[in-house]
Amino acid sequence: MDNKYYLTEVDKVSKSIFCYHNPMDSILIEHHSHKKGQFLYTEGGVVHVKTDTRMYYLPARHYMWIPAGVRHSIYPSSPKVIMRNLYFPIKKSANEFYKKEGIYHINNLLMELLLYTKNWNGDIRKSQKNKYPIVNAFKTLLEQSVSNSLHLELPHPTDTKLIGITTYLSDKIDEEHLLPSLASKFSMTDKSLYRLFKKDLGMSFIKYYTQLRIFKSLEYLVNSDYNISQIANMVGYSSLPTFSNTFSKVMGKRPSEYRRSNEIYM
Template sequence: MEKNGEKYYITDVDLDASSIYCHHDLMGELLIPTHSHEKDQFLYTEGGIVYVTTELRNYFLPARHFIWIPAGVKHSIHPSSEDVIMRNLYFPKEKGDIAFYKSEGIYPVNDILLQMIMFTNRWNGDLRKGSRNYTIAKAIKAILPEICHNILPLSLPYPKDDRLIKIIEYIDSHIDEYLLFSELSAKFGFTERSLHRLFQKDMGMSFIQYFTVRRMLRAIELLLEQRLPINEVAQAVGYTSTPTFSNTFNKVLGQRPSDYLNKLEILRKV
């Protein structure tokens, strides 16, 4: 939806401050530039991977998950394909909103929430107070803190130090290898202690934390886009042991790769 060349997320979302704004559509573009809303955004996607970039982090939004973006948070959206379907609900801020609604994060979508989202499939535009659709959408917002207890670590911070930027680029291009921290440190002229301190200071996490999450994000990409068998995905992200890969995936995502794939099959039948 466009008005004079502008997109709905610029012209329409905040036009009525009291409404819940709903938008379902194909992405139709490979970049939604940086913008913000006066309303909180619930974003669920189908058909591919979506990267959501805020000022502090780069989020990875796979199938069967949603991201909550609080009002005022500047963000851009980068889908893996123009054919990705976005399902958006934009909620007005309320005085009684609890802490859950004030923090950005990615959460899994369970069966109940999925059915509620799909019920809104044919809605688009402003949902006015007092309407049946407004009440249903409000129920979706209300249920989130009850079923979403843990933010998933499907995001990584941006490095700011030029030295660390080069190291991160190297890690990303060698994701299929098992990188030893000692060898990485030596390669870039650091002692292990000094590189550990740089990771903690600049990224707020250790090398092993960063490398583990980055490998799991790549694994999800391979599972979603290339439909590789789990043992091949494990090898592609540097694991020689499929059980070790499965255990790590479970620690990060809260489910094993096989369970994740089974849920994707269920999603495709909805």
């Protein structure tokens, strides 16, 4: 099934569970939505998932739940990325888990069941006794084993000036930016820039900027041969221990651990 056209098949059979595993090959999957909820797991790199309000950074060995009806686009950080998807019909009375976007760690049991389906693509119906019980059990385990959502996303700014500022931060990610100098560059006071971040994005400048740097470093860790000290410099950290400690606070593991855990399950 072609990467570009499988999306038209997801909702054709309303009661089926749709399964799709494939390398991304750097293809942008443009803004779309489904009537089914989407389980999206990735290996081999970072996948960007953009909704109307946020940019999510889905790292390897994690999954994202995208509720039915949420418009989103998907693009990988590398052609090596493999995407594993299961699309489920969701009832209105379903668990709250299925109604909100989130990124989560995947446990071993879910991983084993997911890999069991790796050669399946297309609709899985109740009549398929050798397949349907597996994916239906997967859905049940999903809500029963869910942990706290990881905050691996950044909100989209709506203020015109702040759009320019956040674009500048992203473009100049290899430089260190302090609030006073950034405010001065954009002809603002420290206080007015601080308030703009809080008002428009609901977070402080330092939190936004820290997360932007760490999320960018994820791409370098999995898509390059740069050492960790080089990557720290590439996202504006002059101190390797500071980068490593900050990465650990955001991601729950050291950069070296994250890099080691990125192999692909075939």
